[in-house]
Amino acid sequence: MWWLTEAVPRGRVAAFRTLVYLYVAADLVIFTPWVRTHAAVPPELYQPLFVGRLLPLPTPTPLLVHTVFWVLLVTALLAATGRAHRLLGWAVFILYFEWMIIAMSYGKVDHDRFAFLVALAALPTAGAARHADRTPTERGGWALRVTQIAVVATYFLAFWAKVRFGGLGWATGSVLARAILRRGTDLADLIAVVPGLLIAAQLGIMAFELLSPVVFGLRERWRHVAVGFFYIFHLVTIATITISFAPHLVALTSFLPLERAVARVQRAATRLRSPGIPAAGERETLKEPTGVGDPRYEAPLSG
Amino acid sequence: MYVTDIVTPELYGLAAMDALSPSARLARALVTLAGAALLLAGSAWGSDDHFPFGPFRMFAGVNGPDEPAPDTRVEGTDVTGVTVILTERNSGIRRAEIEGQQERYETQPELLHEVATAYAARNPQAPALVEVRLVVRWHEIRDSRPANTSRDEVVAVWRAP
Numbered sequence: 057m058w059w060l061t062e063a064v065p066r067g068r069v070a071a072f073r074t075l076v077y078l079y080v081a082a083d084l085v086i087f088t089p090w091v092r093t094h095a096a097v098p099p100e101l102y103q104p105l106f107v108g109r110l111l112p113l114p115t116p117t118p119l120l121v122h123t124v125f126w127v128l129l130v131t132a133l134l135a136a137t138g139r140a141h142r143l144l145g146w147a148v149f150i151l152y153f154e155w156m157i158i159a160m161s162y163g164k165v166d167h168d169r170f171a172f173l174v175a176l177a178a179l180p181t182a183g184a185a186r187h188a189d190r191t192p193t194e195r196g197g198w199a200l201r202v203t204q205i206a207v208v209a210t211y212f213l214a215f216w217a218k219v220r221f222g223g224l225g226w227a228t229g230s231v232l233a234r235a236i237l238r239r240g241t242d243l244a245d246l247i248a249v250v251p252g253l254l255i256a257a258q259l260g261i262m263a264f265e266l267l268s269p270v271v272f273g274l275r276e277r278w279r280h281v282a283v284g285f286f287y288i289f290h291l292v293t294i295a296t297i298t299i300s301f302a303p304h305l306v307a308l309t310s311f312l313p314l315e316r317a318v319a320r321v322q323r324a325a326t327r328l329r330s331p332g333i334p335a336a337g338e339r340e341t342l343k344e345p346t347g348v349g350d351p352r353y354e355a356p357l358s359g
Numbered sequence: 360m361y362v363t364d365i366v367t368p369e370l371y372g373l374a375a376m377d378a379l380s381p382s383a384r385l386a387r388a389l390v391t392l393a394g395a396a397l398l399l400a401g402s403a404w405g406s407d408d409h410f411p412f413g414p415f416r417m418f419a420g421v422n423g424p425d426e427p428a429p430d431t432r433v434e435g436t437d438v439t440g441v442t443v444i445l446t447e448r449n450s451g452i453r454r455a456e457i458e459g460q461q462e463r464y465e466t467q468p469e470l471l472h473e474v475a476t477a478y479a480a481r482n483p484q485a486p487a488l489v490e491v492r493l494v495v496r497w498h499e500i501r502d503s504r505p506a507n508t509s510r511d512e513v514v515a516v517w518r519a520p
Contacts, residue, residue: 060391061384063376093451096480098473101452103460106408156411162452163459165407167417174394181387183377193377198387202394209395213402214415220402221414222421230503231418234428237498237505248505255503299417 061198066189067315069182069196070138073145075314076175077136079306080152084129087302091159095121101162108157116158124155138185145180152176167214168300171206171307178202187318203310208268210304211286215265227258235297244296264289271311283311427497430509431458433474435488443478443488450478457493464493464515471517489519 084092095118102115114120128151135144153173160166178199185196218226232254236244247253264285271282286308293299379387401412422428431454433445447453452474457464464470471491478488493515499506 060388061379063378066377090447090451090453093447093481096451097477100470100473101456101460101477105410107410160410162456164453164455165410165413167413167415170398170411170415173411191375191377194379195377195383198379198391202391205391205395209398210415213398214417214419216402217414217416217419221416221419226419226421228424228503230422230424230426230428230500231420233500233503233505234422234426235418237428237500238430245505251502251504 060201061194062201063192063194064197064200065315066183066185066191066193066196067187067318068313069179069185069193069199070187070189071314071318072175072200072310073138073141073179073182073185074136074187075309076172076179076306077132077148079172079303080132080148080176081129081136083303084125084132084155087300088159091155092121092125094158094162097162103163104161105157105165108161113154113157116161121158124151124158127151128155138187141182141184142180145176149173149176149180167210169303170210171203171310172303174206175199175203175307175310188315188322190315200310203307204272207304207307207310208271211265211268215262218262218265227262228255229258230254232258232297235299239298241296241298247296279311283308422500424503425501427499427509428505429458430496430498431461432494432496433457433471434492434494435475435478436490437486437488439486441486443485445474445478445491449482450474451481452477461493461514468493468515468517471515475517487519491517 094116099115099117104113104115107113128148131144131147131151135141135148153176156169156173182196182199183193185193222229222231233248236248236254240248268286271279274282287305290301290305293301397412401409402414405413407413407416433450433452435443435445437443443449445452457474460470471493475488475491478485492513495512495514496509497512499508
């Protein structure tokens with residue numbers, strides 16, 4: 057139970073929050089612009105999902121689609137500042153969930169955003185968090201932990217789905233050849249002709265998905281190596297069969313010490329603003345100032 | 360037990376900690392378990408209909424090593440006789456969405472009229488479509504590798520009355 061709420065620095069929660077909400081805006085405009093095109097699709101083609109029938113959510117109209125789009129875009133950008141994290145966080149979660157119902161209710165459900173939805177649901181409970189704040193937070197720790205669990209569940213349960221729907225014969229079938237024929241890149245066409253390679257890749261995918269929960273047992277350094285491997289897997293998937301899994305890739309950052317990246321950016325920004333003054337962390341390399349006229353003279357006091 | 364509830368971490372010389380009360384921690388544990396139970400049930404018995412708790416069945420179907428791959432497209436003929444490929448970009452409907460409802464189109468080909476309507480809504484200047492066809496291109500596969508041969512099959516047609 058302690059593991060579930062293991063504390064993390066507030067700065068990490070702040071960085072994750074900013075990243076997740078900025079992605080919501082990017083998702084609307086750049087990554088899945090086709091959701092908005094459902095505004096013009098006739099209602100006869102709307103096939104509501106279970107949750108859409110249960111609640112029951114309205115059949116999308118142009119007014120509904122465009123309203124959700126603009127309100128969600130503004131709310132997500134405001135939420136990315138970290139202010140009113142609870143109110144704006146819940147608003148983004150509810151609006152994005154409705155956006156997903158609009159997206160997935162026309163005959164195709166995507167499987168790339170379960171962990172991202174978990175992050176959106178957990179972030180409003182993570183407490184206020186400022187960038188660079190090192191105070192450990194357990195509520196923030198829980199939000200990141202459940203996102204990590206959802207990320208790994210996506211891999212592990214993808215293995216399970218292959219066994220359930222395809223059987224173990226999935227590994228020796230032709231699923232990758234089929235994907236390459238339907239949506240492959242030139243790179244994939246080069247790979248596809250190598251005898252046995254696609255079957256080896258299918259075996260590798262099954263092994264990786266089955267073993268993915270091991271990441272929780274690894275020490276920090278090796279855990280980061282494993283997360284790097286996850287990213288490489290997705291990079292290869294994008295380069296060969298153009299499946300991006302973008303929201304999942306954002307959720308995957310819940311494993312990373314994001315606050316260190318923010319600190320690095322802040323140091324770089326400080327350097328840009330005042331080139332003569334070395335940023336924090338570089339002071340050790342500072343040579344003795346030559347005198348009061350030296351621009352570095354004030355440096356030790358500035359940090 | 361009672362002491363830990365009132366002792367703050369500062370007393371131990373640590374940085375202040377945003378700690379959870381035992382009840383808040385229990386609530387989070389219960390929410391986690393409930394979410395995990397829904398997700399596992401969805402993966403064991405559910406379908407895509409149970410989004411977001413459905414099974415992660417992307418590319419999970421069984422395809423034999425020599426089974427041809429379907430590559431579906433919707434094409435229309437406009438009043439000038441020109442063939443137009445109806446894509447996500449010009450109709451607002453994704454290929455996977457066409458495939459997800461393919462059986463409906465096969466049993467009710469008049470539904471393809473809705474695709475023409477969506478195309479007209481997004482392209483008001485374009486000549487009207489008088490025919491819409493749902494075509495599957497079957498790419499041959501041998502030994503789990505593409506065989507570079509294919510054939511087209513028209514599975515549904517709508518014609519303007």
